[in-house]
């Protein structure tokens with residue numbers, strides 16, 4: 001199989017407030033939508049991106065181009081990551097978190113997920129979404145989701161240091177990280193809002209709201225029936241910075257800067273090792289917490305996008321060149337990416353057929369009612385990426401045939417509404433589902449043929465030995481047995 005670029009790399013240019021500046025050392029220019037060129041006296045460098053977004057690009061456009069393709073993969077069962085990288089003040093937090101008026105990728109992602117995944121809004125609660133929100137500050141993990149204290153201090157909010165262990169696979173297992181179930185977009189936005197207040201922020205020379213930590217929003221989509229889980233990490237890395245450029249050089253700030261720079265250096269080492277032949281090299285994930293946390297995202301089974309943020313003014317040009325070079329190394333990571341095999345089957349593969357028929361006079365109803373509890377759950381899980389769940393409640397053979405003919409006309413992603421009989425039918429046309437339906441029809445016919453002659457021996461022992469209802473009081477029987485009893489009397 002062919003190796004492809006493991007991480008899609010994008011570049012976002014930040015609008016510069018300082019106009020008419022010209023660097024004497026370097027000049028950086030956007031060549032076209034996919035390239036940036038950089039020259040100094042001696043050399044000319046070219047940097048390739050998936051897309052270069054200029055200063056006027058809106059948050060929604062960034063979301064469309066970068067996040068939507070990743071979110072589609074996430075909804076199709078692939079673990080995904082989006083992270084921002086760049087110098088301090090270049091717009092990482094703006095891109096990934098945004099503000100109330102100009103939302104970034106995280107809030108927009110929740111909106112998108114809830115709009116796209118109809119199962120999340122269903123009352124069945126088969127699919128659930130949960131989130132955790134935490135920061136890596138000075139090589140410790142802190143929970144950003146506030147805990148409400150019990151007792152008198154109800155409104156007091158705490159951020160807790162998260163205990164964790166590194167498991168045998170070299171991944172982090174959290175001990176006390178808050179994982180909150182999200183039922184709607186508002187829940188998520190509320191958590192983000194209060195979580196952002198808990199981030200370690202400092203006013204520096206380069207940015208009056210500089211994040212002093214790496215921040216991760218981990219969104220988990222889980223299917224209750226199958227236990228299948230997909231993870232989306234949205235990461236706002238702390239900004240690389242020159243300590244000499246920061247006027248605020250107290251001990252604490254220096255320690256923070258050192259931790260940030262060292263962890264980014266370790267991340268670079270991991271990227272370099274991955275960009276070279278992985279099989280030949282030891283990949284130093286264990287050097288820092290952020291590399292351990294991003295381990296899965298830089299690997300083989302994850303769709304990852306990186307947005308590098310660049311400032312094109314003289315003061316920042318050296319850092320921008322360094323960001324571009326960092327990005328080039330990230331582009332060098334090549335893997336055989338394991339895409340979900342048939343993503344189109346993942347969603348909407350639910351047939352829920354609910355009967356509104358009440359008549360007990362219908363002879364067919366006997367068979368139908370007995371079949372009522374027959375719930376066929378058909379699940380295919382292939383490579384953790386491929387899941388089909390069909391919940392099928394059989395009611396009426398005639399009706400089933402009618403449905404079958406309806407479904408044969410059903411095109412991909414069509415949703416039929418039939419308020420009188422059924423809540424809905426949502427399915428994708430595929431020969432397997434027709435096979436399953438056909439099998440069920442055949443089973444139904446066999447069941448009917450099998451039952452039919454016995455109708456005349458209803459009070460006969462032979463019949464009772466089949467269904468065995470006599471041995472139990474009526475109210476302790478299962479619904480099927482009760483139905484048999486009703487029918488018999």
Ligand SMILES: Nc1ncnc2c1ncn2[C@@H]1O[C@H](COP(=O)(O)OP(=O)(O)OP(=O)(O)O)[C@@H](O)[C@H]1O
Nearest residue numbers: 014015088089090091092093094207210211238239
């Ligand atoms: N593309 C943009 N358009 C408009 N404003 C921007 C853009 N990028 C950044 N800004 C503004 O620049 C300031 C600094 O941005 P931000 O805090 O996102 O930087 P950062 O890279 O996260 O910095 P740090 O690493 O120090 O946290 C903010 O006020 C932000 O609103």
